[in-house]
Amino acid sequence: MAGSMPCTFPGGVHPKDCKEFSREFPIEVAPAPGKVRVPLAQHIGAPAKAVVAKKDEVKKGQVIGEPQGFVSAAIHSPVSGKVVEVKEHPHIFGRPTLCVVIENDGNEEWAEGMGGDPEDVSALEPKEIIDRVAAAGIVGMGGATFPTHVKLSSPKEYPIEIAIINGVECEPFLTSDHRLMLEEPERVLRGAEILRRTVNAKRLVIGIEANKPDAIGKMRDTAKEILPDAEVVELHVKYPQGAEKQLIYALTGREVPAPRAPKFGPYFPMHVGALVQNVGTAAAVYDAVTRRIPLIERIVTVTGTGVESPKNFRAKIGTPIEALLEAAKVRPEANKLILGGPMMGLAQGSPDIPVNKGMSGVLVLTGARPDVSRACIRCGKCVDVCSQAIMPQTLSILAEAERFDLVEGYDIDNCILCGSCSYVCPSKRPIVHLIEWARGALGAIRRKKAEEQKV
Amino acid sequence: MAAHSIILTLIAAGIIGAAFGMILAAASVKLRVYVDPRITAINEILPGANCGGCGSPGCSGYAAAVVKEGASPDLCAPGGAELACIVAEIMGQVAQEKERMIAVCHCQGTRARSPDRWTYDGPVTCSTAHSLHGGPKTCIYGCLGYGDCVKACPFNALVPGIDGIPVTIPERCTGCGACVRACPRMLMRMIPDKVGFYLACMNREKAKAAKSVCKVACTACKLCVKKGPEGGNVMVEGANLPEIQYGVITDWPEANEICPQNCYVFRTAEAASAAAS
Numbered sequence: 001m002a003g004s005m006p007c008t009f010p011g012g013v014h015p016k017d018c019k020e021f022s023r024e025f026p027i028e029v030a031p032a033p034g035k036v037r038v039p040l041a042q043h044i045g046a047p048a049k050a051v052v053a054k055k056d057e058v059k060k061g062q063v064i065g066e067p068q069g070f071v072s073a074a075i076h077s078p079v080s081g082k083v084v085e086v087k088e089h090p091h092i093f094g095r096p097t098l099c100v101v102i103e104n105d106g107n108e109e110w111a112e113g114m115g116g117d118p119e120d121v122s123a124l125e126p127k128e129i130i131d132r133v134a135a136a137g138i139v140g141m142g143g144a145t146f147p148t149h150v151k152l153s154s155p156k157e158y159p160i161e162i163a164i165i166n167g168v169e170c171e172p173f174l175t176s177d178h179r180l181m182l183e184e185p186e187r188v189l190r191g192a193e194i195l196r197r198t199v200n201a202k203r204l205v206i207g208i209e210a211n212k213p214d215a216i217g218k219m220r221d222t223a224k225e226i227l228p229d230a231e232v233v234e235l236h237v238k239y240p241q242g243a244e245k246q247l248i249y250a251l252t253g254r255e256v257p258a259p260r261a262p263k264f265g266p267y268f269p270m271h272v273g274a275l276v277q278n279v280g281t282a283a284a285v286y287d288a289v290t291r292r293i294p295l296i297e298r299i300v301t302v303t304g305t306g307v308e309s310p311k312n313f314r315a316k317i318g319t320p321i322e323a324l325l326e327a328a329k330v331r332p333e334a335n336k337l338i339l340g341g342p343m344m345g346l347a348q349g350s351p352d353i354p355v356n357k358g359m360s361g362v363l364v365l366t367g368a369r370p371d372v373s374r375a376c377i378r379c380g381k382c383v384d385v386c387s388q389a390i391m392p393q394t395l396s397i398l399a400e401a402e403r404f405d406l407v408e409g410y411d412i413d414n415c416i417l418c419g420s421c422s423y424v425c426p427s428k429r430p431i432v433h434l435i436e437w438a439r440g441a442l443g444a445i446r447r448k449k450a451e452e453q454k455v
Numbered sequence: 456m457a458a459h460s461i462i463l464t465l466i467a468a469g470i471i472g473a474a475f476g477m478i479l480a481a482a483s484v485k486l487r488v489y490v491d492p493r494i495t496a497i498n499e500i501l502p503g504a505n506c507g508g509c510g511s512p513g514c515s516g517y518a519a520a521v522v523k524e525g526a527s528p529d530l531c532a533p534g535g536a537e538l539a540c541i542v543a544e545i546m547g548q549v550a551q552e553k554e555r556m557i558a559v560c561h562c563q564g565t566r567a568r569s570p571d572r573w574t575y576d577g578p579v580t581c582s583t584a585h586s587l588h589g590g591p592k593t594c595i596y597g598c599l600g601y602g603d604c605v606k607a608c609p610f611n612a613l614v615p616g617i618d619g620i621p622v623t624i625p626e627r628c629t630g631c632g633a634c635v636r637a638c639p640r641m642l643m644r645m646i647p648d649k650v651g652f653y654l655a656c657m658n659r660e661k662a663k664a665a666k667s668v669c670k671v672a673c674t675a676c677k678l679c680v681k682k683g684p685e686g687g688n689v690m691v692e693g694a695n696l697p698e699i700q701y702g703v704i705t706d707w708p709e710a711n712e713i714c715p716q717n718c719y720v721f722r723t724a725e726a727a728s729a730a731a732s
Binding site for chain 2: 090094095347348349350370371373399400430433434437440
């Protein structure tokens, strides 16, 4: 076995996991939306370009957004119906984004060649698999939304030794991956096997946090039947165990170098011979490769103290959040809406946002009140918990002083925005928000510099 | 023995010091960098606030720009006309008369007039709030009131007023433009100091949409253009906003009798002194 298996990582925090709200509820299909609003930027990389126009008829699974460049992903219609408009609408990140709005005719008519019975793909070339994954527009469904076909096409000089399937789900409240592993372990494992074969990895490891014993049991039993050499590993319960770099460390003892380590960067997991894919991505890959089904739906947990009946939905991409909230019955006293988990999710001012490829949960809370943030007292708690070994307090102070020229030297690129620092801060400082803001400003400075060099 | 070594040390240190002194003296002559005396002269009389209003990095940068790149001598807003005369004199030019400008916030949408859509709970700066769905305020063009302009002002000429909307103290404002660059919504704009009124709204929406987000939003009704002093207001194309032509009118006390939304703000001495206190 290559490297030891620490089953955890340095730093991190122990928030209450709050999974009891929704983990008992089986996945149910979300009510069919009358209209879907599909954003064209749902992934890291260039936004897709709309290839349909107003009044076009589209079938379910039809491409409505062509990827722009290699690091980009195709967007497909989640329903059959008619395009109502292609227009800018509010999006999860806070800026209006071009969206294709489609009126659902309810016929669920598949586009040609899609949705048939699973075919045998054991003889398929890796290249063909990657092409099918790219055609299906699959992106990392744990939340980072990095295009999967890019991760799969790592160059020859970096052979992948270990394919890791991420079933950690360390964010409190969320149970979408948990339910998926319980209810459809076969899809996950068969997808994992396809991923492993594509990158030609020796080992296939599925990492699951110890607070999901039923999922670990189910995955182990299923693996015994259909994939005997897959290892299902029980990991310590700690946040952010499910972050890519932390998971690689927990399972292999290898550290992915900093993204901009001097001279050699940027570094990715492939540089330490690892490929990490979320369980949801593995299941989507299975559908895409064997049945040519594009990524048009995902599992979304609707949970929190603010809903009466928490649920795990299988929702179409582009479904309005309002429809999900209605089905889960929002309490009148609910006053906070977060898309994603409480640690890394994005708080929203209005539910006028569609489901996208990376949205694993909708969290509604009661009794939320704004924190009064105070000056940093240099207690160093954030440094202790930072799993990326940077100094969040210094970065937050520099950001407040708008010294964006200095943040690069304090390894701002290393931050994975996990939010552990803000979680432990006794001064209630919005550290992650400040870091993200500084990173945006640094990006602008870098772009300006690059442009000046060009001229 | 002890006295001997002390004397020896003193002599040695003296010789070494003298030798290095001579090297330094030679170097100061040989490696001298010529600095235009005019740069030094201008740098000395500049205010030294390093506000950046002239477009150069700091006051010494501006001094060099005037001498070397032929920058205009009247760019220093804090120094005003008086300083421009002296700089021009140093450069052997004649200063042109320049109008004194001040910056004011073109929004009067307090929370009572344009309430918050949701509670913002992040870093207390306008730029971070603005980047999240256009900020908590219902009007996405209006003043957020987190005081980026107040922090940016090097002369303490801005004070937060009701709900953080900044009030300018005209005597302190030098027109350097630091607040204009700091405001993410471009609400801080320059007006001539001599004028008595301005249109305090930057909402670019059409009538209904503008009215629904703020009680004092400009609805682009064009009444000020039609009924106001001839040529005093001109509609800006595509912006749904009129622009006051300060070259034509400098004061129009009846503006709000015409404007159904009471968008105009009048600069009175009482308001300014209240802000200063």
